[in-house]
Amino acid sequence: MTAAAQRGTTTVADRVVRRIAERAAGEALADRPAARPATGAASVRGGRARVALAVTLPYPAPLGETVRGMQRHVAGRTRELTGLDLSVPRITVTALEPAAVRDRAPAASAAPPEGRAPRRVWSTRGVPVALQAAVATAACAALALDLVLVHVGHRPAAAWRVAAVHWLAGHRPGDPSVVALGALAALLGLWAVVLAVTPGLRGRSTVCAPAPRVVASVDRPAVEALVRDAVGAVPGVGAVRVRARRRVRVRVTLSYGDRGRARADVVAAAEEALASCALRRHRAVRARVTPATAWRPPEPSPVAPEPVPAPSPDAVPEGGL
The missing domain is CATH 3.30.300 (GMP Synthetase; Chain A, domain 3)
Structure with missing residues (x-):
């Protein structure tokens, strides 16, 4: 009889453990037909294995109870089929998918609900709002700091504020520079209004x-x-x-x-x-x-000639007997 040391060893590949764990995760969610098949990864080191799975669960579902039950089932089935010592599987819930979405017929979802116009996703306008707030904050902070230094610190007004006052005092409303600045301010205001009344995010469809x-x-x-x-x-x-x-x-x-x-x-x-x-x-x-360049119109299929009926043996030839 061959000694135990000479019988060799059995090695279970990582992909085998991964496939077994994925199938076990599907078995744990067999009563939830809306769940998608799990995907994961596995690593085997000697007699120990680690498994990580990413699953999409149906909604609504108790996440804690469902994940714990899946961990127990995956660990038990993997140990039973591979003989490896498996630690607690790491399960990541990547998404929740309502069962009604998967079971809905395509024709029923083509039209929006009656009595309501289709809604669009509105943008938060984060970048324009941040720019406008930053410019306004900087201008107000500079003006407030200069006023505090003038009235509290008894310092002369800043050069930029004196220059701005002299420039405004020396220019009339009809001057080209004043008209250009007014037009620029009007364009900026129109741009802000357009951003406020348009939904944005035109790259998304509801x-x-x-x-x-x-x-x-x-x-x-x-x-x-x-x-x-x-x-x-x-x-x-x-x-x-x-x-x-x-x-x-x-x-x-x-x-x-x-x-x-x-x-x-x-x-x-x-x-x-x-x-x-x-x-x-x-x-x-x-x-x-x-x-395409090499495209040729399909040739019409040949029409088979109609078969001529064979003469009946009882038929009388033309001209009589």
Whole structure:
């Protein structure tokens, strides 16, 4: 009989432990069909293993209880199947996804709720507000400091304030320099008004949220990428360019096939991709199909001749007997 020292060793690879842990995490969430498959990483050192998982949980869900139960199940199943000493898995919840969003039919999410206009995501205008506040703060601080030094420290007024007063006293409202400064101030005021009344964040499109008082949005580049991938899967389509604004314009290069049928397939694929985004505002699709340099129109299929019926043995030939 072979001695135990000569029987060799069994090594479990990192990717095997990772796959087992991911499958165990899916088993722990089997009663929650809205959860996405987990992704993770694993490392094995001797007889010990470490596992880290990233999961997307359905909403609503008790996070603490769900994560603790997943840790126990993943650790138990991994130890059982690999024989390794597994420490407590590190689980990171990357997102919460409502179950109604995944189960919603595309047609039901194409139109916004009745009686309400589609809402846009308003920008906080952080950079303009910060610039305006910084300029106003600096000007007021300089003026206040000069006034304090004049009245408390009995110092003469600052040179810049004296020069500004002399300049204002020596120029009339009709002077070109005064008119230019007034026009600049008016433009700055108009710019502030435009920023206040426009929503901003035009690179985002709102989507239909599953619950009231919830505002959700998706980046337009993400919508364009989704439409581009869907259109690129159409047979015969080569290069694809997508621009999503009020309308979705799709330009494709056709390598082979019929142009009319390819255009219809492109429009159908783009509309299906847009429906999966659940956008509040419906966007019409405009498709333009350009043949490639080597494209040739498909040859018409040959029409098979109609078969001639064989004469019946009982038939009487023309002219009689």
